[in-house]
Amino acid sequence: MSTRPLVGALAALVLTASPVLAAEKPIVIGVPVGLSGANSVVAPSVVQAAELAVEEINAGGGVLGRKLALEVADDASGAAGAQKAFDALIYQKKVDVIIAMETSAARNAGLPAVTKGRVPYIYTSFYEGHSCNKNLFVNGWVPEQQVPPVIDAFAKDKNAKTYFLIGSDYAFGRGMLAFTRAYIEKTGAKVVGEEYLPMDGSDWTAIISKLKEAKPDALVTSTAGGAPNVTLTKQLRGAGVTLPYANLAVDEGTAKSMGKDADGIYLSASYVTGIDSPQNKAFLAAMEKKFGAGLRTPNDLSVPEYEAIYLYKAAVEKAGSTETAKVLAALPTVTATGPRGTIGMSKQHHAPLTMYLGQVQGDGSVKVVGTFKDVDPGEQCPKLD
Amino acid sequence: MLLLLDILTTAAILFVVAIGLLAVFGVLKIINFAHGAWLTIGAYCAVVTGKLGLNPWAALPIAFVVGAALGGLAEYVIIRPLYRRPLDAILATWGLGIVVGQLITLAFGRDVQLTPNLLSGTVEILGTGYSAYRLVALVAALVIGAVFALVIERTRLGLSARAVIMNETLARSLGLDTARVRLVVFMIGAGLAALAGVLLTPLTSVDPTMGVGWLIGAFMLVMVADTSFLALAAACLVFGAAQVLVSTFVSPVLGSIAVAVLAALVLRISPKGFSRA
Numbered sequence: 001m002s003t004r005p006l007v008g009a010l011a012a013l014v015l016t017a018s019p020v021l022a023a024e025k026p027i028v029i030g031v032p033v034g035l036s037g038a039n040s041v042v043a044p045s046v047v048q049a050a051e052l053a054v055e056e057i058n059a060g061g062g063v064l065g066r067k068l069a070l071e072v073a074d075d076a077s078g079a080a081g082a083q084k085a086f087d088a089l090i091y092q093k094k095v096d097v098i099i100a101m102e103t104s105a106a107r108n109a110g111l112p113a114v115t116k117g118r119v120p121y122i123y124t125s126f127y128e129g130h131s132c133n134k135n136l137f138v139n140g141w142v143p144e145q146q147v148p149p150v151i152d153a154f155a156k157d158k159n160a161k162t163y164f165l166i167g168s169d170y171a172f173g174r175g176m177l178a179f180t181r182a183y184i185e186k187t188g189a190k191v192v193g194e195e196y197l198p199m200d201g202s203d204w205t206a207i208i209s210k211l212k213e214a215k216p217d218a219l220v221t222s223t224a225g226g227a228p229n230v231t232l233t234k235q236l237r238g239a240g241v242t243l244p245y246a247n248l249a250v251d252e253g254t255a256k257s258m259g260k261d262a263d264g265i266y267l268s269a270s271y272v273t274g275i276d277s278p279q280n281k282a283f284l285a286a287m288e289k290k291f292g293a294g295l296r297t298p299n300d301l302s303v304p305e306y307e308a309i310y311l312y313k314a315a316v317e318k319a320g321s322t323e324t325a326k327v328l329a330a331l332p333t334v335t336a337t338g339p340r341g342t343i344g345m346s347k348q349h350h351a352p353l354t355m356y357l358g359q360v361q362g363d364g365s366v367k368v369v370g371t372f373k374d375v376d377p378g379e380q381c382p383k384l385d
Numbered sequence: 386m387l388l389l390l391d392i393l394t395t396a397a398i399l400f401v402v403a404i405g406l407l408a409v410f411g412v413l414k415i416i417n418f419a420h421g422a423w424l425t426i427g428a429y430c431a432v433v434t435g436k437l438g439l440n441p442w443a444a445l446p447i448a449f450v451v452g453a454a455l456g457g458l459a460e461y462v463i464i465r466p467l468y469r470r471p472l473d474a475i476l477a478t479w480g481l482g483i484v485v486g487q488l489i490t491l492a493f494g495r496d497v498q499l500t501p502n503l504l505s506g507t508v509e510i511l512g513t514g515y516s517a518y519r520l521v522a523l524v525a526a527l528v529i530g531a532v533f534a535l536v537i538e539r540t541r542l543g544l545s546a547r548a549v550i551m552n553e554t555l556a557r558s559l560g561l562d563t564a565r566v567r568l569v570v571f572m573i574g575a576g577l578a579a580l581a582g583v584l585l586t587p588l589t590s591v592d593p594t595m596g597v598g599w600l601i602g603a604f605m606l607v608m609v610a611d612t613s614f615l616a617l618a619a620a621c622l623v624f625g626a627a628q629v630l631v632s633t634f635v636s637p638v639l640g641s642i643a644v645a646v647l648a649a650l651v652l653r654i655s656p657k658g659f660s661r662a
Contacts, residue, residue, distance in 0.1 A: 040495055041495050041496055169638055195637055196637065196638060197637045197638065197641060198638055198641055200597075200598050201598075201637070201641045202588075202589050202590075202598050202599070203395065203398075203628070203641070204637075205391050205394070205395055205629060205632070206391065206628075206629050206632030206633045206637055206640060207632070207637050209387055209388070209391055209633065210633065212387075212513065213387075226497055226590070226592070227497060227589075227590035227592050227594075227595065228590070229590075230497050230589075230590035230591075231588070231589045231590045234587060234588060234589065234590070235516075235588055237505065238505070238516040238517075238518050238519065238587060238588065239507065239514075239515070239516045240506065240507035240514040240515075240516065253496070254497065256499070257496060257497040257498065257499050258499070259499045259500075259502075260502065260505075
């Protein structure tokens, strides 16, 4: 018996083994999210969305022949936690890119590490706008995209000429309502009242009495997510307020936990589960299949995370490498098609987005009552283009 | 008129929330910092009642019983050894509050919970619709206050409790089982806190940390009222009025600190607070 077949087999083994060796070093995506703290309600859905994207891409052969891997870190929803999380991801885990939904405080705290460590950073949360850094790209909405659809709809369908604004007393709440007021006044309508309560405040009695006295045509609120939003809505309904009511801080999950009180509320988002497209249906089915009973309902904060991973894939493939400078050059030029449609971060590192005007139904689901194609994010970072 | 109703109902809600804390402080001479956790327990009793498909109002007795039972357990296991160490009792009850909050998180998750509506709609008063539920809260406060007064003034338990408040050593030497009085009073205080938790559900979000904000307000009120429930009612009216008036005419942000500022001022001027009157 000759030894030749054995040698042949060995050679074959070595030949087939070498691509496996090359593929062993995956492209690592760092995901700092608020697993604890204020964002802990939404963070699990973000991680799930990222896991699905990575699984799908790896099943399709990865990116440039390399697999994707996730490195999730807790940023504790705040600045101090984010500094630690970004440092650990960039300097110890040596991630190739950061793709994450975070609070504004966490994003700002992470930016110095991103700049110094020279990694691309795709921020996937909606936020108050105007955060500019050459490494930073954003695929969530900014006020310029979220507010106009609601106000325009109220002006056209409800003939609203006077508005009352209520918010939580913090940067996002005040920022959103400042933009809302400016936009309302630009359209020729009037703001007849603007009131705030601290984030931990739970008694809206006096504000609601003022609202009833002002007799506006419509109401716009922008509270902190979760508890304050639910508290305000319960007290509004208890007081018999039935005005056209737009809630800038509500999502489908929160609407469900408000039960009947949420009925009729208008919201404006770049993603609702009811989007009628094949991509969205396939995405929802895949999420359902992968996570089953443990599925956290996909939302306007988790879907951009999913899409951003595809945007990164497209950029790396176009650049032909994961080298930061090349990826940063490719990112504004690529698009990816996901549940929210075909999206590219082409406008000053921000993304034109299709916005949906939704109305909460009696059973807590959200019905799309208006679609606004490719709403422009406006002048976010004129110096970056 | 609307303003007057706002003041009365705000005071009523403050009173409902603070009365359980006052009962415990009066007899046991300790501040029960787990009071907020018991409010939360009560609210979650409403959640469970809703899930079982029972009448939403059934949550009131259920919460009182559950709150009192858990309160009795806590008194027996944790609080009883700490009566002579009031500072340690603050630490222990605060810690107990955190533990209860975490247990609720483990069982129900961090999410905001849906509770059945106790009462919705408005009542027409002088041409404006006013929240029907806030009027119910006002009635509830009056009923709770009246029952509390009857128990204190007209029952044997009330007599024993007053004896313990005035001079515990003397009460014990006269043959009163003061340990039992303390246990029963703590259970009533915990039950009232849980009851208040149910009454809060139509007004506030139900989540594991919901009790914390209310605890601070209740604490201030009890500091000012000392051990008298009439003083508590007066304090609720004055502070509730201040909160509503400042919120309406100055700013809601300042209104929400009105209670804290006023409490500090009152205690600075008159260390016995409202109870001297």
